[in-house]
Structures are given as C-alpha cells and as structure tokens.
Amino acid sequence: MDPLARPAAEAVKTPLLNELGARSRSPSPAAPAKSSSSPTTMGALPTSNLGPGLPSPAAATVANATSSRSQPGAALDLTLVTLMGRRQPVRVYLADARDGLAPSPDLNSPRPHADGNVVVVEDAATRKRITTLYADTTLSVTRAARGGTPLPRVACRDRLAATAAALAACPRDDAGAQRSVAVHVLRPTVYPRPATGVDTRHPRFETWTFAASSAESARSARHLLREWLAVDRPCDAAYLVVVNPNAGKRHGSRILHKLVSPLLQIAMVRAEIVVTRGVAHTQEIAREANLAAYRGALMVGGDGIVHEFLNGLLERVADRDTARRFPVAHVAAGTGNGLAASLNAVPAEYAVLAAVKEWARPMDMLEYRITPIDTTSGLADPAKARRGFIHLSFTHAFIADLDIDSEVLRVLGPLRTDVFALWCIFRQATYGLRIAYVKPADHAAATAMCPSSASSHLDTPRDAIFHSPAKSGWTVLPPDAYKVVNVHNLAHLSVEFNGAPRARLNDGLARLVYTTSISPTDLLGCVLDQPSGAIVENPAVHDVPCTALVIEPMHPTRPAVFADHFRNDHAAGASSSSADLLAGTPGLTRDDPKWKKCRPRGHMVVDGELEAFGDARLAVHRGLCAVFSPRDLDERMFAAKLKAPETADAVPSPLRMGAWAGDEAARGREAFATGVRESPARSRSPSARRAEVVDVQL
Numbered sequence: 001m002d003p004l005a006r007p008a009a010e011a012v013k014t015p016l017l018n019e020l021g022a023r024s025r026s027p028s029p030a031a032p033a034k035s036s037s038s039p040t041t042m043g044a045l046p047t048s049n050l051g052p053g054l055p056s057p058a059a060a061t062v063a064n065a066t067s068s069r070s071q072p073g074a075a076l077d078l079t080l081v082t083l084m085g086r087r088q089p090v091r092v093y094l095a096d097a098r099d100g101l102a103p104s105p106d107l108n109s110p111r112p113h114a115d116g117n118v119v120v121v122e123d124a125a126t127r128k129r130i131t132t133l134y135a136d137t138t139l140s141v142t143r144a145a146r147g148g149t150p151l152p153r154v155a156c157r158d159r160l161a162a163t164a165a166a167l168a169a170c171p172r173d174d175a176g177a178q179r180s181v182a183v184h185v186l187r188p189t190v191y192p193r194p195a196t197g198v199d200t201r202h203p204r205f206e207t208w209t210f211a212a213s214s215a216e217s218a219r220s221a222r223h224l225l226r227e228w229l230a231v232d233r234p235c236d237a238a239y240l241v242v243v244n245p246n247a248g249k250r251h252g253s254r255i256l257h258k259l260v261s262p263l264l265q266i267a268m269v270r271a272e273i274v275v276t277r278g279v280a281h282t283q284e285i286a287r288e289a290n291l292a293a294y295r296g297a298l299m300v301g302g303d304g305i306v307h308e309f310l311n312g313l314l315e316r317v318a319d320r321d322t323a324r325r326f327p328v329a330h331v332a333a334g335t336g337n338g339l340a341a342s343l344n345a346v347p348a349e350y351a352v353l354a355a356v357k358e359w360a361r362p363m364d365m366l367e368y369r370i371t372p373i374d375t376t377s378g379l380a381d382p383a384k385a386r387r388g389f390i391h392l393s394f395t396h397a398f399i400a401d402l403d404i405d406s407e408v409l410r411v412l413g414p415l416r417t418d419v420f421a422l423w424c425i426f427r428q429a430t431y432g433l434r435i436a437y438v439k440p441a442d443h444a445a446a447t448a449m450c451p452s453s454a455s456s457h458l459d460t461p462r463d464a465i466f467h468s469p470a471k472s473g474w475t476v477l478p479p480d481a482y483k484v485v486n487v488h489n490l491a492h493l494s495v496e497f498n499g500a501p502r503a504r505l506n507d508g509l510a511r512l513v514y515t516t517s518i519s520p521t522d523l524l525g526c527v528l529d530q531p532s533g534a535i536v537e538n539p540a541v542h543d544v545p546c547t548a549l550v551i552e553p554m555h556p557t558r559p560a561v562f563a564d565h566f567r568n569d570h571a572a573g574a575s576s577s578s579a580d581l582l583a584g585t586p587g588l589t590r591d592d593p594k595w596k597k598c599r600p601r602g603h604m605v606v607d608g609e610l611e612a613f614g615d616a617r618l619a620v621h622r623g624l625c626a627v628f629s630p631r632d633l634d635e636r637m638f639a640a641k642l643k644a645p646e647t648a649d650a651v652p653s654p655l656r657m658g659a660w661a662g663d664e665a666a667r668g669r670e671a672f673a674t675g676v677r678e679s680p681a682r683s684r685s686p687s688a689r690r691a692e693v694v695d696v697q698l
Contacts, residue, residue, distance in 0.1 A: 076221050077124065078181065078210040081150045087211070089124040092221075094228050095132075119228050121208070131208065134191065136631045138229040139184040139267045139353065141222050142167060148176030150209035160205060160262035167266065178215040181222050183208045183229070184266050186349050193344075195637035197531055198495055202347045230357065231267075238270040239355060240294045242282055242309065244301030245275060247334040249411075252300050255333045259348045260300060267356040269295075276305065286312025291319065296327040296355050296628060300348075302334015303392050307607035310365070310625055311388050327360040329628035335416070336494035336608055338392045342505070342638075343629040346495055354628040361633075362506045362623030366390040366489050369458045370604060372612040378558035380615045387458075391625065392607045393499070394487040394618060396551065397431050398424055398523070400603040404610055417494070421527050425520050430481035432554040432588070432598040434565060436465050436474045437512055437546040445473030446548060456619040457548035465550055466565070478587025479554045479565060481594045483523075484541070486513045487549060487618055491533070491638040501533030501639035502543065505629075508622035512544040532641040548619040555600045566590040 075093035082088075095118040117135040122128060144150055145166045155163050170177045186203040193199050212218035226232040241260060245253045256273070264271045272294070276282050282299075286309045299305045306328065313323040329351045332340035345351045369387045371380040395403065406420035438446040438457065449464050449472040450457060464472045486493075488500035488511040500511040518526075518540040526535035536543040554561055588594055604611045 074224070076224065078212055078221060080121065080130065081144075081148075081180075081209045081211050083150050083152055088130075090121050090130060090210070091124045091127075092119060092121050092210070092225070094118070095120050117228050117230060119225070133183060133185060133208070133229060135228065135230040136357070137186050137188065137191070137203070137353070138231055139186060139263065139356065140231050141225045141229060142182050142184065142266075142268065143170060143177040143218075143222075144180035144182045144209050146170045146174055146177060148174075148180040148211060150180075151182060151207040153206060153208070155205045155207065157202060157205070157258060160266070161258060163205075163207070164262040164265040175215070179212050179218045181210040181212065181218055181225065183210075183225060186353055193632055195634050196640065197498075197637060198341050198344055198346060198492070200346045200495065203349050205349070233267075233269070233356070233358075236270075237268075237295050237356075238272065238293060239264065240285075240289060240297040241271045241273045242285060242297065242299055242301075242305065243273065243275050244282070244299075244305045244333070247301035247305065249335075252333040255331065255348055256300050260298065260331055260352055263349065263352045264356070267352070269356055271298075276301075280308060282308035283312035283315075285309070286323075287315055291322055291326050294326075295358065296329065296360070298329045298331055298351065298355055298628075300331040300333050302332075303330075303336055303338050303608045304334065306330050306339055306391060307609060310391055313625065314365070314389050324624055325626055327355075327358075327626040327628050329355040332495075334608075335410075336497075338490060338492045338494055338497075338608070339627070341492035341495045342392075342490035342503075342635075343627065344633050344637075345630050350630050351628065354630050357631070359628060359631050360626045361629050363391065363625050363627045364489055364506055364508060364510075365621050365624040366394065366487070366510055366618050367456055367458060367621055368394060368606065368616065368618045370606075370611050370614050370616045372614040373553065373558070373601075375601075378555075379560055384612070386612065388606070389621075389624070390489060390606055390618070392488075392490055393493055393605075394616065395493070395605045396433075396485040396602060396616075397429070397482055398484045399486055399493065399499075400605040401429060403605050403608060404603045417497075418527075422524075425523050425527065428483070428520060429602070430483055430516075430594070430598050431485070431602050432479060432595060433482045433485065434466070434477070434479045434552045434554050434561075435482075435485070435512075435514070436476045436550045437544065438474055438548040440509060440545055440547060442473035442475070443547045447473075449473060456621070458617045458619055460548075462550075474550075480516045480587045481598050482514055482516050483518055484513065484515045485551065487511070487551075488513060489620075491635065497530040498533040498638055499530075499535065500543065501536060501642060502545075503638075504635050505627075506623050508620055509545045509547060510549065510618065510620050512546050512549060513541065514544075515541045533638060534641070537642055546620075549617070551616040551618075553601075553613070553615070555598055556595055557600045562590070 075091055078090055078092055080088045080090045119133040119135070121130045121133065123130060146169065151163055151166065152159070167182075185206045185208070187206050188199075188203045189201045210221070212221055223232075241256070241264075243252050243256050253275075261271065261273070274285060276285075282305050286297075297309065299309055309328060313326060313328075314320075316323040330337070330339040330343070330345070331348045331351045332346050333348075337346060340346045340351065343351075343354075345354060367387070367389055369385055371382055371385040373380050402417055402421055402424050405424075406416045409416035409419060412419065446457060446460070450460050460472070460474075465474045466476055486499055488503045490505065491498055491500050491503045493499045500513055503509075503511045513536060515538070518538060522538055522540065526538060526541075535541055552561065554565065556562060601613050604613055604616060
C-alpha cells in the first residue's frame with residue numbers, strides 16, 4: 001500500500017493547511033489541467049487566471065520600458081506603504097554595474113544571473129536608497145492582505161503562521177489587495193553571510209508592501225519583480241515534507257507548524273505532509289512515493305530520517321536514475337544535524353529557501369556492508385550481512401561510544417554529548433582493528449582487482465586486500481589498539497563537531513580520521529575546540545583521503561583472524577608486503593599485552609544509527625544523490641582555521657550551482673557509475689523541465 005495514499009482520516013493536516021486547501025482555485029488555462037490521478041496535496045495555495053502575456057508598459061506604470069531581466073534600466077514607480085499608514089513614493093529598479101551591485105557570477109545557475117540579481121528601492125524625490133532586495137534571499141512576490149493592508153515589516157518566527165493566514169484569507173476579488181504588491185524576504189543578520197563557520201543565527205523575515213495606481217499596474221509589477229527576484233516558479237510546484245516528531249528534543253512538529261509550513265505557503269508552493277510512524281517508515285515512503293509529483297523533499301528531523309529517505313530512494317529500481325536526481329533538504333530538528341551543518345543550513349529558513357529556489361547539488365554517498373561477528377565462534381556470518389548507503393559518517397570507538405552510550409541523557413539534547421564526552425575521554429577505551437584503504441592515486445589499480453561481477457570495492461577478495469596489497473592497490477595498516485576511528489563523507493558530525501574539515505560534498509573521497517596514541521589531555525582539547533576542526537591537526541591523529549575502506553575487528557577472541565594475520569612474515573605485526581604503512585604506527589605483535597586491554601566488542605554507528613558489530617567495508621560513489629543547499633555554501637570555510645594547507649588529494653572541484661543542469665556534473669557521475677551497476681541516459685533536470693510561468697496571486 002502506498003504510504004502517501006492513506007485514507008482521509010490518516011492524513012496529517014494543520015488547521016491552516018485545511019483553510020488554504022479549501023481556497024484552492026482551478027488552474028489557469030495557460031497551464032494544463034491536472035489529471036485525476038495526481039496525488040492529493042495539502043496546503044494548496046489559491047491561484048488566479050490572469051491570461052497570457054503582460055499589460056503594456058504604459059498601463060503598468062513601468063518606466064524605461066521592458067520587462068526583460070537582461071536590461072537593468074527598467075524601473076517601477078510604486079508607493080511604499082507601512083503598517084502605520086505612511087505612504088512614500090518610491091522607484092524600484094534592477095541594479096546594474098553602475099550601482100556597484102552587479103549580479104554575482106552565473107556559476108552554472110539554471111537561471112542565468114537571476115539568483116544573483118539585486119533590486120533597489122529608493123525614494124522617488126531624493127533618490128536616497130531605502131532598502132535593497134536580493135534575489136537569493138527573496139521567497140515570493142504576492143498581493144498584500146485584505147483591502148491592501150500592509151503586513152508587518154518585520155515578523156518574528158512565532159508570527160509567520162499568522163502572516164501566511166492573513167495572506168490566504170484575502171478574497172480573490174478584493175480591490176485593495178489587487179492594487180498591492182508584497183515582497184517577502186528572509187534577511188540574514190549579516191549579508192553576505194560570513195564564511196567563518198556554521199551560521200546558526202536565524203534570518204529575519206521581512207515583508208515590503210507597495211501600492212500601485214491600478215490593479216493592472218500592480219499585476220504587471222508583481223510579474224516583473226518575480227522575474228527580477230527569481231521567484232517565477234510554476235504554480236504547480238509541490239514538495240514532499242516528512243516529519244519525525246520524536247527527533248532530538250521532539251521539536252519536529254513545532255518547527256513544521258511555526259516555520260516550514262508558513263514559509264512554504266508564503267512561497268506559494270504546495271506541500272504533502274507525512275508524519276513518520278516508526279523506524280523504517282521514512283524508507284518505505286521514499287520507496288513508494290510518486291517522485292514525479294514533487295519538485296523535491298524536505299526532511300524535518302535529525303540525520304536518521306535523512307539516512308532512511310536516501311536509502312529508500314536508492315532502493316528504487318524502476319526509476320533509479322530519477323531517484324538519484326531527486327533533491328532532498330534537511331530541516332534540522334534532531335540532536336546532531338550533521339548534514340544541515342555541513343550545508344551551512346542549520347536554521348530551518350535556509351533549508352526551505354534552498355528548496356523553493358531549487359538550489360540542488362550532487363552529494364557523494366558511501367556504500368557499506370557490515371558482516372556481523374558471531375559471539376561464540378568469532379567468525380563473520382556472510383548470510384547476515386547488511387548493506388546500505390551512508391550520507392554522513394561511519395564511526396567506531398570513541399565517537400560511536402559517545403553517540404550510543406549517551407542515549408541515557410537524551411533529554412539534555414545536544415548537551416548530552418558534551419557531558420558524556422568527559423566520561424569517554426578518561427575511560428580511554430581501545431579497540432583492536434585491522435584497517436585497509438584505497439588512496440585516490442591507487443583507485444584505478446584497486447578497481448581492476450574487483451571481480452567482473454562485483455558492483456564496487458565491497459566485493460574485492462579479502463586475500464587480495466590483506467595479503468597482496470602492493471598488487472591490489474590497497475594500503476594496509478598494521479593491527480593496533482585504536483581509540484578513534486571515523487570515516488567522514490561530510491565535514492560535520494553535528495553542528496558543534498567539525499570532525500573532518502577537509503571533507504567535501506562532491507569530491508569522490510571519504511576522510512579516514514583515526515588515532516592510536518592520543519592522550520586524554522589532547523583529546524579533551526579537541527573536544528573543547530570542536531567547531532574549528534583542530535582534531536585533525538593533532539600530531540597523533542591521521543586524516544587520510546580514500547575511496548574505499550575495510551575495517552576488521554581483531555581480538556584474541558577471534559582466533560581465526562589472529563591466525564590469518566600473524567602467520568609467516570606477519571609475526572612481527574605488520575605485513576612486509578605493505579611498504580606504504582604510515583610512519584609512527586608499527587602496530588601490535590601477537591603477544592603484546594595491549595590486546596588484553598582492548599574491548600572485544602563495541603559500537604558501529606552509521607549516520608548516527610547503531611548497526612551490528614562486525615567486519616565493515618565502505619566504498620565511495622560520487623554524486624549519487626542530490627541535496628538542496630544554500631547558494632552561498634563555501635565548504636572551504638570549514639578548514640579556514642587549520643594551520644596546514646589542504647593536500648592535493650583533498651582539494652575539491654570548483655563549487656557550481658544548479659549542478660544537475662551542468663554537463664560537468666553528469667560526466668563526473670558517469671565516471672563513478674561502475675559502482676552503481678548501470679548508468680542510464682540522463683533526462684533533463686527539474687529546472688530544465690520548468691513549466692510556463694503563470695502569474696500566481698494570493
């Protein structure tokens with residue numbers, strides 16, 4: 001049964017969404033009517049039929065003549081109206097280079113320059129600038145409230161729902177509203193946002209209300225401003241919103257009703273809202289949803305709900321290529337929120353803005369296979385192996401213990417990890433492991449060793465990895481007692497913890513961060529300075545870029561693994577055929593007393609969720625999924641406080657916006673397509689399939 005096609009009694013609606021849905025209008029003749037098979041959506045906003053084309057410039061009170069965004073000389077003569085009744089004649093125009101506010105570089109945007117446009121509002125008499133409206137912070141351009149009543153210039157987050165309700169309550173034929181123009185903006189505290197780390201400050205919601213001389217003039221002004229401010233989205237835009245009400249401090253429902261739903265309504269897009277009922281429900285939704293009905297999805301919760309949804313998308317077979325291009329936004333409502341932090345979109349407003357603006361980027365995924373270890377024999381059981389995909393991280397030892405064992409303090413929210421970290425630091429638990437990885441330079445050689453039927457490095461024969469590393473392209477580390485073992489796909493494990501500052505969203509690399517000898521004092525210093533990423537600069541910590549990994553637990557309770565490694569030339573600890581072992585890691589000998597101090601079992605955590613303890617294999621697939629991210633994301637800022645420069649292997653390709661519309665991104669994904677078995681021809685991107693723009697009013 002399709003989880004999205006539930007009976008009406010099970011549908012999740014807020015009173016506001018019910019009210020908006022009841023006021024929905026039939027589509028314009030300019031847009032094709034929806035078929036009866038289209039899914040029912042909630043929160044449908046009213047639309048109007050304004051007919052094709054625009055009124056003449058004279059009737060629209062448009063100076064300097066044209067509505068083309070490529071000619072910045074066009075201007076609008078309007079009247080700025082405040083809530084206190086003050087009326088001020090203003091001139092509104094698209095800025096050009098002469099104003100010192102030229103549009104930012106294209107960066108492969110699906111709308112050339114539009115997202116970098118700047119609109120200036122100045123006093124008509126004195127030419128003094130009143131405000132500046134930026135396209136990449138504008139949500140929508142609509143009518144004002146009933147009777148043309150202006151909305152509050154600045155609305156706090158708790159008043160967003162009231163603002164959306166006031167706009168929706170305005171009758172279609174209200175004469176005052178028809179002569180008005182309202183521009184809704186999310187204004188960052190500092191613009192442009194400083195590239196100094198994760199920005200957790202909420203932007204300010206502003207509404208600028210203007211009046212025109214006639215309804216025709218206002219309608220033309222709204223249409224022109226939508227072009228300038230890049231909000232000319234089609235009226236059938238719809239998003240799937242999945243909410244985990246139990247994530248973190250159980251704030252998911254509150255964030256949905258106070259922020260996400262009102263912002264989507266103000267942005268004039270519909271939303272299908274589904275509340276998860278338990279574990280794996282999100283994965284079921286992603287497997288069975290009709291992706292063609294949505295322009296993307298918003299996950300309201302922690303990293304767990306994102307993990308389930310992305311894995312559900314990648315399980316789809318019939319429309320596999322469409323599922324991989326289906327963009328997902330993470331609305332942070334969990335404990336860690338690592339994906340939102342790595343995208344610099346921790347405040348929910350930035351995630352919603354990126355979604356409605358359709359700023360999508362490709363994201364690497366780590367495919368994993370964990371084969372559980374039998375507690376009696378110490379042997380791995382292939383029949384119980386679990387496979388899946390990781391968007392954030394794989395952790396073992398210190399971080400995994402901290403994440404799982406601190407669940408007893410879940411009521412403290414993010415503070416739980418800080419409190420429990422002190423116990424983990426001075427407990428100094430160690431785990432015996434044998435690790436092998438593929439360096440970027442050896443990727444081709446390691447790929448050649450994969451069986452012809454294998455889909456990735458997960459199926460490379462074990463003997464080829466550990467007993468013939470020089471031939472197979474693998475680098476084998478000697479068995480040792482490890483204190484920290486993290487494999488990062490993205491920079492942040494949480495908002496506060498910048499665990500791999502050199503990790504990038506789409507560079508085709510994972511970052512292996514590990515240590516065997518860090519002191520409690522140094523580890524405490526790294527914990528106290530989490531946002532800077534200083535942990536990777538500690539001399540005892542190794543930060544290694546790689547494309548595939550094998551992590552095998554080793555302990556005297558696993559005699560078969562011990563015997564396999566410590567044989568012949570392995571008796572001294574490290575394999576003599578592995579000439580690339582990192583300096584300072586001689587490993588442990590067979591009779592080293594440290595083995596007795598190592599724990600026989602521990603936690604293995606995938607994207608913050610506990611997995612079975614066993615032999616783990618991971619492989620990177622470049623650009624396998626898509627995520628909505630802010631347009632100003634610059635991942636280099638996560639490593640800005642590091643003293644050592646980035647290595648050549650860690651330098652990513654240039655950031656590009658609208659990557660799904662670019663040939664370069666498609667070629668990059670084709671190069672890694674061997675890891676996903678097939679790569680059908682790419683169809684046009686969602687932005688390229690943009691429908692004819694219809695003037696939508698509130």
